[in-house]
Amino acid sequence: MKLGIDLGTLAKAAGGKIIKGEPAAPFDSFTTDTRKLGAGDFFWALKGAAHDAHDFLPQTLPLGAGGWLVREDAVAGLGELPRAVVAVPDTLKALQALAAWHRRRFSIPITAITGSNGKSTAKEMLRSIFAAAGETCSNAGNLNNQFGLPLSLLELGPRHKFGVFELGASRRGDIREIGDVARPTCGVITNVGPSHLEYFGDMETIFETKTELAGCLAEEGTLVYNYDDQYLSRLNGRKMKKLSFGRSPDADLRILEGDKLRLEYDNGVVDIALPFAGGHNFYNAAAAAGAALASGLNFAPIRKGLEHYTPPPMRLQELKFGGATVILDAYNANPQSMASALKAVACREKPIYLMLGDMKELGQHSAHYHTDLGAALAHVGAEKIFLAGPEMRPAVDACLRAGRKHVDYAETLDGWLQEARALIRAGKGTFLIKASRSMKFERIVEGL
Structure with a gap:
């Protein structure tokens, strides 16, 4: 993380005070991970669920740490100090404050994307679109939370023409917290569904959490949302700058009927050849296109970006093994995304094989959704x-009650792993592999 500011600016932006060092001393780079600490780097001591980085401060001195950012209540017991120390009330809040300050240094279009499903895909699609028009800053992987989003924003530099960031949430207030840091010029809500229901409790809370993004927009910011979503349709009457997408004739950006993606906006129609599986990805593509339009782009870079988009690993990723097509969608699973994946695979080359695992984080609603x-x-x-996982047991019973003659079931993936690999090696048909991340269903193809 390279910022090129001084210690005084850091202390002011982070809401802290200098314990040791001169205000004019340079503050160029920092890390939160001792394994990545370089000579002269600041070490930012964060406290996580399992570890408190303040415990590792002494280890950073032999590594050449140039300074520390620490909690105020930890100062008294620090012992030997590096050449610079800044103390703050809360190191995570300080990180967010610095990221918010840094974001305000740039007047480029910044898009923040959230939603129960499709937010990562929509983010990557939009990144591909923006990349066709200029260098783009984006969060990598799952750096979409209270810790990861600020770190991602701090990567913004003068070379960037656009920014697109995914926002994740597992409790009410999460989107507000990190949305206020990003202060996006465009906010996107892909949909509202039963994802992380174990933590939210009910669908209404999920809706309220996702729509917190509307209150985080920069002045004159635009909210892009799914007009067809039963919850987000409530936004139709809200007085704010917004752009809706969907199949409804009343949506601002319309997904026209057909097997190929056709988008209509402001009396113009564009045909886009999406190079990946899943009709539900029409909605993800429309979300990305809507954000691009709201950011001042036209259909030329939108078409180019979407047609050159490559899905991230384990997200409807198509793999070929001889004559077999494997759709590896094992990054995550919830009721909405599972239904979308099944719809996507139903029209593919026969025979079709399903290899599915638990949908996690549904809490007391798990049996209902698996049924x-x-x-x-x-x-x-x-x-x-093939079904695996303890939470899939109700799915087995329901499938048999609905008329299915046989289902291969095991408590763990290992119960039918070798048989699944043998079928793929035989090289015929379409194979859908999908489960929540903790199930590690990518193991099925790792052995091929």
């Missing part, structure tokens, strides 16, 4: 269905 999934599986027309 619904099982009933749906009976009507997909799959040659074989």
Whole structure:
């Protein structure tokens, strides 16, 4: 992380005070990880759920730490000090404050994307669109929380023409907290669904959390949202600058009917050849296109960016093994994304094989949603269905009740892993592999 500011500016931006060092001393780079600490780097001591980085401060001195940013209540017990120390009430809040200060240094279009499903895909699609028009700053992987989003924003530099950042949430207030840091010129809400329901409790809380983004926009910012979503449709009457997308004829950016993606906006129509699976990705593409339009781009870079987009690993990723097509969608799973994946695979080359694992973080609603999934599986027309995980047990029972003659089930993936690999090696048909991240279903293809 290189900022090129001085110690006094750091202390002021982070809401702290200098304990040791001169205000004019340079503050160029910092890290929160001792393994990445370089000579002269500041070490930013964060406290996580499992570890408190203040415990590792002595280890940073032999590594050449140029300074520390620490909690005020930890100062008394620090012992030997590096050449510069800044103390703050809360090191995470200080990180967010510095990121918010840094973001205000740039007047480029900044888009923040949230939603129960598709936010990562929509973010990567928009990044591809923006990249066709200029260098783009974006958060990598899952750096979308109270810690990761500020670190990502601090990567913004003079070379960047656009920024696009994914915002994640697992409790009410999360989007507000990091949305206020990003202060986006455009906010995107892909949809509202039963994701992380174990933590939110109910759908209404999820809706309220996702729509916190509307209150975080920069002045004259635009909210882009899914007009067809049963919850987000409530935003239709809200008085604010907004752009809706969907299949409804009343949406601002319309997804026209057909097997190929056609978008209509302001009396103009564009055809886009999406190079990936899943009709539900029409919505993700429309979300990205809407954000691009709100950021001042036209359909030329939108088409170019979407047609050159490559899905990230394990997100509807198509892999070929001889004559077999594997759709690896094992990054995450919830009821909405599972239904979308099944719809995407239903029209693919037969025979179809389903290899599915638990949908996690549904809490007390888990049995209900897995039962619904099982009933749906009976009507997909799959040659074989493999299910694994303790939460999939209700899905097995529901699938059999709905008329399916047989389901291969195991408590863990290892129960049918070798049989699944053998079928893929045989090289015929389409294989959908999908489960929540903790199930590690990518192991199925790692052995091929």
